Amino acid sequence: MEEPRILAIDFGEKRIGLAISIPKLNIPEPLKTIERKDLWAELDEIFKSYNIDTVVIGLPLHTDGREAKNTPIVKELAAEISVRYNIPVKLWDERFTTKSAEQLMHLLGKKPSKDKANVDRIAAAIILDEYLSSI
Numbered sequence: 001m002e003e004p005r006i007l008a009i010d011f012g013e014k015r016i017g018l019a020i021s022i023p024k025l026n027i028p029e030p031l032k033t034i035e036r037k038d039l040w041a042e043l044d045e046i047f048k049s050y051n052i053d054t055v056v057i058g059l060p061l062h063t064d065g066r067e068a069k070n071t072p073i074v075k076e077l078a079a080e081i082s083v084r085y086n087i088p089v090k091l092w093d094e095r096f097t098t099k100s101a102e103q104l105m106h107l108l109g110k111k112p113s114k115d116k117a118n119v120d121r122i123a124a125a126i127i128l129d130e131y132l133s134s135i
Contacts, residue, residue, distance in 0.1 A: 004053035007046060008128035010094065010120050011057060011074050012036070017120025019128045020050060028128035030121035047085055055081050058094030058127045092131050097123040 003023035010017035016039060018031040034042045046052065057078050060068035078089040101122035110118070 002051040004051050006054045006056060006128060006131070007031075007050070007052045008092075008124045008131065009055065009057045009077075010097065010124035010127055011060075011070065011077060012120060013070070015116065015120045017122070017124035018042075018046070019121060019124035020046075020052075021128060021132060026132050028125040028132065030118075030125045033118070033120045043081070043085075052085070053087060055085075055087060055089045056092050056128060056131045057081075057089060058097060058123070059091040061093055061095050063095060090131065092127050094123070094127055097126045097130075100126050 005023060006021040008019040008028065010019075014036060016034050016036055018034065019028045020031045021027070022029050031046075032042075055078075057074055059074055060070045062068055075091070078091055081087075082089040098119060101119045104122055
């Protein structure tokens with residue numbers, strides 16, 4: 001069986017960025033960006049394709065640490081994923097991950113405004129990278 005992996009989710013109002021850990025290297029790989037309406041079908045497929053043992057979801061917070069408007073939705077999503085796939089789900093402070101992803105794209109000579117889906121995947125990879133660095 002494939003080594004366990006960690007899946008990271010950057011949950012947005014329209015799109016959801018996904019990243020996955022690379023076994024043994026302990027680094028993130030941007031996986032894909034999905035439409036919110038396709039969330040469960042896509043997650044079912046990912047869980048069939050990979051040996052996911054943990055999910056990390058970016059927790060939206062304001063810069064001062066207060067909960068953002070999507071915070072309750074993300075907490076509910078975390079609970080649903082934990083029950084549905086019977087695995088631990090970690091909430092991770094996602095402040096500034098989108099901004100960091102946009103800055104990275106600029107460094108690569110790309111325009112974030114022209115490829116928001118890539119920004120979402122990169123943001124998920126940043127969330128996962130920060131989580132992996134903490135364990």
